[in-house]
Amino acid sequence: MASIGKILRRTFLIGSVAVVGGVAFGAYKxxxxxxxxxxxxxxxxxxxxxxxxxxxxxxxxxxxxxxxQGVQTTWAAxxxxxxxxxxxxxxxxxxxxxxxxxxxxxxxxxxxxxGYDTSDFMHNLGEALGxxxxxxSLHATGGSTSMKDGFIRMxxxxxxxxxxxxxxxxxxxxxxxxxxxxxAGHVITPDxxxxxxxxxxxxxxxxxxxxxxxxDPTTWTKLGQNLPRLDMVGKATGTAEFAIDVRLxxxxxxxxxxxxxxxxxxxxxxxxxxxxxxxxxKIVDLGDGIAVIATNTWLAIQAAEAVEIEWEDxxxxxxxxxxxxxxxxxxxxxxxxTMRDDGDVDTLPDGATEFSADYxxxxxxxxxxxxxxxxxxxxxxxxxxxxxxxxxTFAQSRAAYVTGLETExxxxxxxxxxxxxxxxxxxxxxxxxxxxxxxxxGTPILTTWSRQEDMRHDYYxxxxxxxxxxxxxxxxxxxxxxxxxxxxxxxxAMERITGMAGAGPDKVLVEGFFNQPYAIPNYRMSGYIxxxxxxxxxxxxxxNSHNAxxxxxxxxxxxxxxxxxxxxxRLEMARPEWDVAARVLETLRDMSGWTGKTPDGVGRGVAFAxxxxxxxxxxxxxVDEAGTIRINKAWIxxxxxxxxxxxTVKAQMFGGMMYGLxxxxxGEITFADGEVEQFxxxxxxxxxxxxxxxxxxxxLETNRFMGGAGEPGTPPxxxxxxxxxxxxxGKRARTLPLSQHFDLLV
Amino acid sequence: MPTSLTINxxxxxxxxxxxxxxLWVLRDEVGLTGTKFxxxxxxxxxxxxxxxxxxxxxxxxxxxxVDGPITTIEGIGxxxxxxxxxxxxxxxxxxQCGYCQSGQIMQxxxxxxxxxxxxxxxxxxAMQGNLCRCGTYPRIRAAIHAASDKMKEV
Numbered sequence: 001m002a003s004i005g006k007i008l009r010r011t012f013l014i015g016s017v018a019v020v021g022g023v024a025f026g027a028y029k030x031x032x033x034x035x036x037x038x039x040x041x042x043x044x045x046x047x048x049x050x051x052x053x054x055x056x057x058x059x060x061x062x063x064x065x066x067x068x069q070g071v072q073t074t075w076a077a078x079x080x081x082x083x084x085x086x087x088x089x090x091x092x093x094x095x096x097x098x099x100x101x102x103x104x105x106x107x108x109x110x111x112x113x114x115g116y117d118t119s120d121f122m123h124n125l126g127e128a129l130g131x132x133x134x135x136x137s138l139h140a141t142g143g144s145t146s147m148k149d150g151f152i153r154m155x156x157x158x159x160x161x162x163x164x165x166x167x168x169x170x171x172x173x174x175x176x177x178x179x180x181x182x183x184a185g186h187v188i189t190p191d192x193x194x195x196x197x198x199x200x201x202x203x204x205x206x207x208x209x210x211x212x213x214x215x216d217p218t219t220w221t222k223l224g225q226n227l228p229r230l231d232m233v234g235k236a237t238g239t240a241e242f243a244i245d246v247r248l249x250x251x252x253x254x255x256x257x258x259x260x261x262x263x264x265x266x267x268x269x270x271x272x273x274x275x276x277x278x279x280x281x282k283i284v285d286l287g288d289g290i291a292v293i294a295t296n297t298w299l300a301i302q303a304a305e306a307v308e309i310e311w312e313d314x315x316x317x318x319x320x321x322x323x324x325x326x327x328x329x330x331x332x333x334x335x336x337x338t339m340r341d342d343g344d345v346d347t348l349p350d351g352a353t354e355f356s357a358d359y360x361x362x363x364x365x366x367x368x369x370x371x372x373x374x375x376x377x378x379x380x381x382x383x384x385x386x387x388x389x390x391x392x393t394f395a396q397s398r399a400a401y402v403t404g405l406e407t408e409x410x411x412x413x414x415x416x417x418x419x420x421x422x423x424x425x426x427x428x429x430x431x432x433x434x435x436x437x438x439x440x441x442g443t444p445i446l447t448t449w450s451r452q453e454d455m456r457h458d459y460y461x462x463x464x465x466x467x468x469x470x471x472x473x474x475x476x477x478x479x480x481x482x483x484x485x486x487x488x489x490x491x492x493a494m495e496r497i498t499g500m501a502g503a504g505p506d507k508v509l510v511e512g513f514f515n516q517p518y519a520i521p522n523y524r525m526s527g528y529i530x531x532x533x534x535x536x537x538x539x540x541x542x543x544n545s546h547n548a549x550x551x552x553x554x555x556x557x558x559x560x561x562x563x564x565x566x567x568x569x570r571l572e573m574a575r576p577e578w579d580v581a582a583r584v585l586e587t588l589r590d591m592s593g594w595t596g597k598t599p600d601g602v603g604r605g606v607a608f609a610x611x612x613x614x615x616x617x618x619x620x621x622x623v624d625e626a627g628t629i630r631i632n633k634a635w636i637x638x639x640x641x642x643x644x645x646x647x648t649v650k651a652q653m654f655g656g657m658m659y660g661l662x663x664x665x666x667g668e669i670t671f672a673d674g675e676v677e678q679f680x681x682x683x684x685x686x687x688x689x690x691x692x693x694x695x696x697x698x699x700l701e702t703n704r705f706m707g708g709a710g711e712p713g714t715p716p717x718x719x720x721x722x723x724x725x726x727x728x729x730g731k732r733a734r735t736l737p738l739s740q741h742f743d744l745l746v
Numbered sequence: 747m748p749t750s751l752t753i754n755x756x757x758x759x760x761x762x763x764x765x766x767x768x769l770w771v772l773r774d775e776v777g778l779t780g781t782k783f784x785x786x787x788x789x790x791x792x793x794x795x796x797x798x799x800x801x802x803x804x805x806x807x808x809x810x811x812v813d814g815p816i817t818t819i820e821g822i823g824x825x826x827x828x829x830x831x832x833x834x835x836x837x838x839x840x841x842q843c844g845y846c847q848s849g850q851i852m853q854x855x856x857x858x859x860x861x862x863x864x865x866x867x868x869x870x871x872a873m874q875g876n877l878c879r880c881g882t883y884p885r886i887r888a889a890i891h892a893a894s895d896k897m898k899e900v
Contacts, residue, residue, distance in 0.1 A: 296766060
């Protein structure tokens with residue numbers, strides 16, 4: 001491990017400068033690569049940015065943020081499947097912030113189009129455009145992209161390293177490469193003896209990398225199986241290291257207190273009393289707030305609360321009602337996008353019955369279990385940061401900007417993330433920790449946000465309003481015309497990261513709204529962007545999180561208005577549009593024993609949402625227990641094409657649904673006097689052990705293109721629960737959270 | 747004046763104000779970081795440790811109120827020598843982000859000490875103060891039952 005640390009340290013100093021030399025391969029052979037960030041030392045070989053081998057063994061690099069989705073294990077398995085190493089015999093590291101670790105799938109997901117109707121041409125275009133991620137140094141984890149991104153590239157990395165090691169062995173033994181085999185970290189010679197990869201590493205480094213065919217999936221021994229997760233023992237013994245757990249010699253502990261009127265500045269502060277409190281070392285002026293550095297986090301929090309501060313006002317209306325009135329004004333302008341406009345929604349088809357409904361959903365916090373934390377240490381030659389980030393290269397650039405250092409002088413060490421859900425795509429917690437570190441150069445300082453600070457300074461899932469109009473004829477939907485008004489997380493994030501306002505049609509805003517696979521002849525979906533100044537960001541499934549509630553709840557309302565079974569109603573319109581979606585609904589119907597009828601005291605709701613390439617359908621069952629309603633059972637069917645680790649996929653599907661159910665049941669961020677009114681979990685609760693449903697999950701693998709797993713479980717949860725509560729009570733809730741309309745078990 | 751604590755069988759002297767919660771003594775003073783900070787108001791259970799064998803929220807126990815030996819997740823078992831309950835957690839692949847799991851395990855260990863064969867209702871009752879945002883509850887339940895079976899065999 002010490003040698004790896006040294007390599008990474010050297011790597012960050014060298015940064016994007018080519019590091020070819022010694023025994024390093026500078027080039028990753030596949031698609032004219034970014035420079036290899038790994039600079040091996042004596043006796044080591046970095047066969048490409050993802051595989052490094054020395055006398056002590058094999059190290060695989062899985063540069064995707066492990067926030068609970070199991071990505072490091074599956075990513076390493078993609079390499080190991082071709083490299084022929086066992087995961088319990090190798091070291092797996094996240095690696096440094098590096099352009100070589102770009103995400104190739106983000107860009108493809110931004111292409112126009114609904115997704116499910118992707119042609120081969122569009123798919124290939126997406127693959128080709130993926131390299132743009134490299135020129136943007138887009139080293140990031142999000143958008144349910146990791147497996148789409150790594151599926152081919154990582155197997156190629158493993159196969160190339162394997163064949164290169166074999167060539168090195170062949171040269172030494174005077175045999176041809178095809179006479180050699182590989183198994184569990186060894187090259188097997190024709191006489192059956194075994195040469196460990198470690199003994200071949202240096203020789204392999206002088207062999208030109210070899211391209212190799214990828215193995216047939218039927219020969220896989222790791223992919224497609226439930227693999228033991230590499231982080232499991234650490235997480236069961238309290239030894240897995242999150243940013244909040246990093247301990248360094250001479251470390252100090254800090255906390256932050258910034259303007260609760262979000263985006264407002266600080267008029268003045270008086271830290272005279274706080275300065276005299278036990279353990280306090282320094283009060284830092286952050287411009288829009290203060291930080292306290294102390295000998296103990298709790299002492300820092302006490303002192304931060306004792307600082308007298310006069311805040312500026314927020315740049316948005318101070319109360320929730322006025323905020324939603326402002327959002328609704330976006331409908332008065334022209335739409336930012338109308339990505340679906342089929343047929344003619346302005347003419348009611350002959351004999352059709354028109355129907356309309358308005359919906360709204362609240363702002364939401366991410367509320368990761370680990371609050372925002374980062375460690376930073378500023379030295380004369382550079383800055384080191386330890387944090388759980390989904391965007392290491394952006395964090396590196398921001399830290400360089402704040403300190404005035406060169407990017408190459410900033411080292412980002414990515415720890416485990418105590419929950420991400422999109423919150424740790426942001427850079428605020430890195431920036432605060434860096435500013436704190438600048439106050440006492442040479443000292444490592446851990447900045448931990450209190451839960452209150454975390455809850456009240458999020459980049460929230462924006463509140464959103466939908467106006468839906470539809471028409472039914474002969475038991476079918478013949479018209480659907482949806483209008484959505486909300487803030488744009490993408491445009492705000494563009495401005496935060498690049499300093500320039502985003503422009504153009506925002507696809508993320510209307511995902512889950514315009515691209516649902518239903519054959520409705522007159523179908524138009526429009527998105528309107530409000531310029532409200534509340535900080536908003538990417539909340540697990542982003543636009544889909546509100547749009548699925550609007551789209552699918554309205555679908556349910558239309559089914560009932562048409563006197564149809566709600567599952568059959570959806571299925572009938574999905575069949576002609578996309579067979580994969582139809583199969584998911586049929587599977588759900590069969591596995592849940594759906595009949596459309598429930599006994600007294602039991603309600604069932606169905607919902608369907610297509611997001612991140614994966615169609616997901618859910619049935620939720622609720623039961624009335626002496627007037628209190630409990631979520632009893634859930635069924636989930638999904639199809640992401642290929643489930644590389646079915647156990648992990650099921651955990652993501654259930655976890656995604658639970659995140660959605662928590663928000664749908666209890667989640668609401670409201671404002672008074674410009675400040676968020678929720679402080680902590682008692683004000684912003686989630687589903688717990690006794691309120692969680694039992695679940696049954698089926699994964700289909702018929703989708704032509706690989707879909708995501710981390711987010712698609714979330715969107716259908718809110719409509720499925722709302723539809724179930726309607727089935728139970730006859731009462732339709734058009735706003736969230738549902739605990740405002742029903743007596744849900746808490 | 748320094749306070750004497752027994753943590754995982756070892757004596758420690760700490761010199762901190764009386765009102766500092768045990769959580770922050772463990773994490774920032776003693777360096778035992780397995781016990782997590784989640785909310786600071788006893789609403790999430792991430793900071794659960796045992797005092798005198800009983801599960802408590804360490805964020806709510808001022809140093810001056812610690813009245814017996816403390817056991818943290820590090821005292822239950824280690825990566826090379828896991829306790830039966832930790833092994834059950836690994837066997838059932840419970841953790842996702844993993845941040846709440848130290849607290850979940852400490853709460854579950856205390857439940858099993860009190861009720862060796864808990865029913866689902868007893869698990870609901872004991873575990874509802876421990877929040878998990880990833881949704882690992884079904885596997886936590888299964889791991890508790892498995893640990894219960896394992897501990898019966900011994």
